Amino acid sequence: MSQSQPSYHPAPSASSVTLPRLSCDTHCHVFGPQSRFPYPEGVAFRPADAPKERLFALHDMFGIERCVIVQSGCHGYDNSAMLEAMAARPGRYLGIALVPIDVADATLADLAAHGVRGVRFNFMPHLEVGASAQDIVAFSHRLADYGMHLQIHLAPQLIAETGAILAAAATPVVIDHMGRIDAAAGPDQEPFCALMDLMENEKFLVKVSGSERASARGVPYDDAVPFARRLVETYPDRVFWGTDWPHPNLAGGPPDDGVLVDLIARIAPDPAHLRALMVDNPQRFYRFED
Template sequence: MNPNPTQPIGDAAPFAAPPHLDVRTPRVFMPAGACDSHAHVCGPLDRYPAFAERIYSPPPEATLDNYRAMLAALGVSRAVLVQPSFYADDNSAVLDGLDAMGPQARGIVVLGDDVDDAELERMSAAGVRGVRFNIVDVKDGKGVLPMDRLRAVARRIAPLGWHIELLMHVNEFPDMDRAFADFPTEIVVGHLGYVPARHGTADPGFQALLRLMRDGRAWAKLTGPYRISATGLPHDDILPFAETLVDQVPDQLVWGSDWPHVKVSWSIPMPNDGDIADLLTRWVPDPAVRERVLVDNPARLYGFS
């Protein structure tokens, strides 16, 4: 038995906290075709080993079977599986998840430099619709957008109808609307722009994201409120961000659970996914707009039929 449940045996990377497996049925109504547009499936590590330089390990409970049980509890039928950072560019878990879930799932991958066009075609046929770049956690060039690399990849994937997904704090990039004005693909930014709530909605980077979204060049995900909030549920301090996005750019928004919530530390209570889903009633109170965010927008972005 491992004497420290947060530490893998023989490994320096601690386990992230496990998600709730007893998911509460949400109060919010999930319409037919509702999509969880941001989730990670992980492990088991003996089948899908994480790369050695990772800063944490996925919890053993973060399996595809547990994720599908969570979706069923929420009443959500579609999903987007996003490549987590601890797998680097080994997309095996995502691709196997897409194969298991079939046409109701889409994927976002990380590409190595040696991926050829035939492999991109195979990934597209499997349900991949985008390439993820982690701008936040990179060891070199933190706070700098690798625009040459981004453009090179975007030019390759544009004919496939894919997009670029960026894990970035948009408050660090107040001129991002100019940087991406003529970009070859649309971009998608997670966690309401990943702006710490203390910056407020007047933050220049958040305003630049809004301009890109109004021009139809960018999307934002209503995900991960605990990543940017300084308060507990229901995270009142980020409500202005959600309200601004819903009021100004409702057709460029999607929602996601951010399951299994790997950025929640052991010192912060793990949220129940029923509570995460119920934040939609505060963020998107109009049922008609909520259906656009949950069904119509992800169908357009990810190609669900």
């Protein structure tokens, strides 16, 4: 893709939702700036810069005080841009890295010391698959030594098969974006049923992010809300929320993040569920130290 591809909404709207203190965005990215953090050759997508300053401004606007930055595939295994953003807000911003499964122990130790809490693997058609599910399970034993977990981004048709293998992991397993389900297929669709079955195993956790990706109707993404709400109500202590800013590889361009924040009130209308989703679950699982 061209480096001129839009990276984020230029003027997100104000949200009507007042978030609890210490609310956390558990899934977002930083891209570049490429003048300091150039993309490696051969990456699948090359978005325009989405630097930490824009991310910080977005969070400040919505009252989001904590964050987990997820390393993006466009930067490959060079986690430098993510680490720099984390260091700019120490203790409040943590990370999820991309590493090869043959990464040195010294590198894992260094990442953990700098606030990296997990490693992400992709099973999506548009992204490079870093390892097989079986190899990832074996690798999870090394992650456990450093207090890290697995984060998995997988296509919906792979939830049942891949999830069954990952159940043997030595660490918790976080599923991205509600398993990338398609809201148009309805609540009885096989991928969502597989996700609900997977969540019966307490090893698994899920991010109720990506409503803008799941929706078939577009703004305000009403058709995606019931899926997220059901996950929150059924597994209230194992759910997280995230913006997915700046929304890479999203058809139609970046969404208005104010609209996505507004959805939180409908995803978690119960005050106890809201606090668990936005504050308590991230605090417990990611171990914020601020």
